[in-house]
Amino acid sequence: MADPDKTEAATPKRREEARRTGQVAKSTDLSGAVTLLAALFTIGITGHSMVDRLASGLSTSLLAGGHHDPVTRGTIGALLITNGKNVLLCLAPVVGVCAVTAIVVNLLQVGVRPKTKALKPNFRRLSPKSGIKRIVGREGLVELIKNLAKVTVITVAVLTALLPHLTEYAAMVGVSPLQLGSSIASLVRGIAIRATLAYLLIGVIDYIYQRRHHETGLKMSKQEVKDESKGQDLPAEVKGAIRRRQRDQARARMMADVPTADVIVTNPTHFSVALKYDGRSAAPTVIAKGQDLMALKIREIAADAEVPIVPDPPLARSLHDTVEVGQMIPEDLFHAVAQILAYVYRVAGRRRLA
Incomplete structure (x- = not known):
């Protein structure tokens, strides 16, 4: 219809x-x-x-x-x-x-x-x-x-x-x-x-x-026509400013979520990825990630909030390159992330007992 x-x-x-x-x-x-x-x-x-x-x-x-x-x-x-x-x-x-x-x-x-995009495989077409x-x-x-x-x-x-x-x-x-x-x-x-x-x-x-x-x-x-015409009528400088503001707002929200993370996986200097697992989701979720200066800022916020920081260069690089903020980690990284979370929970438990 x-x-x-x-x-x-x-x-x-x-x-x-x-x-x-x-x-x-x-x-x-x-x-x-x-x-x-x-x-x-x-x-x-x-x-x-x-x-x-x-x-x-x-x-x-x-x-x-x-x-x-x-x-x-x-x-x-x-x-x-x-x-x-x-x-x-x-x-x-x-x-x-x-x-x-x-x-x-x-x-x-x-x-x-x-149109090369039409040639790319679309797995939704395989949905029963x-x-x-x-x-x-x-x-x-x-x-x-x-x-x-x-x-x-x-x-x-x-x-x-x-x-x-x-x-x-x-x-x-x-x-x-x-x-x-x-x-x-x-x-x-x-x-x-x-x-x-x-x-x-x-x-x-x-x-x-x-x-x-x-x-x-x-x-x-x-x-939809009105929204599209608005976007086309704006000068290029205004469009760029809007995109920068949207990026800044997204970055600010991401940084605000860092203290709630369960662990920060690092490179340890080039990449930082913040993971959170609430026990109800199917897998841990990436709530923040960054490279170089952004990675350093994530580690500083995590250190102030006493969030565990675990160096694991291969895992940090894989998470940074393959998982977007707000997405759950892929199945092939379950085992590596589970080991880090188990280590963090174990250390946190010992500290609480102490």
Whole structure:
């Protein structure tokens, strides 16, 4: 369902962000239909030469089989190579035209600017929950209707080409193989053209639907448009000042959390990472981290608050590089962090007893 608050057309910035993530209007049915039409067109042009080449190869094979020379691996291999070349030479124009057509049609739909971000793996797409929603939700219903429509339209196109000639073909018993082959080829060509044109019609309708669906998904609320215009109207100096203020505020909040940490893991001079574990979370959380001067400031605040400081250069570097402030530590660092926390709790317990 479309969000009722999103009534405004997408801004150029929003469209560019969507393109960057691979969100474009594209119809695979249209690409397939145009490619199939190009293949039929190519076969229509090169069909006679393909038949002549294959017939020549078959004739050569039959003549070779009629000789009295012994059949060996060499003679069989030579025949296979010759026939294989003939088949490849027959298919090459069709495959080449199909490949070029598919590339051109896709470029016309999505543009020529590559977006590397769309190629990055997105593990959310592997989520079973998301997959079930796509199958049983609105998208799944639309795909089901499209598939039923494709089958129905193509079936009707094939039947309209076949049924009027059933009596004619039934009366062809006893005709020569050449006449029968010509009639069958004409029938197949008519069926293929009708089915392809029907598929092309479906592809055009699907592309129109995809464009409308894409535009609906890009719509923005009035507040989003207003916020974006505010950000674009600000001078670069003001934007920089806002970002610096936001960084300073985030740094101040981070430093205020240092006294609540359970332990500070250090490099010991270049990196400092503050960890906290409340016993309810699945893993300890990084509440502050810093490098060089920031690391020194974290250690000074921790020392004033009597927070344990434990040197562990490899762990400090790993935590600093892989975990953001506010995030829990990854599973591969559980063991190392657990050992440090156990040591801190043990020392703190002894001091309390003393």
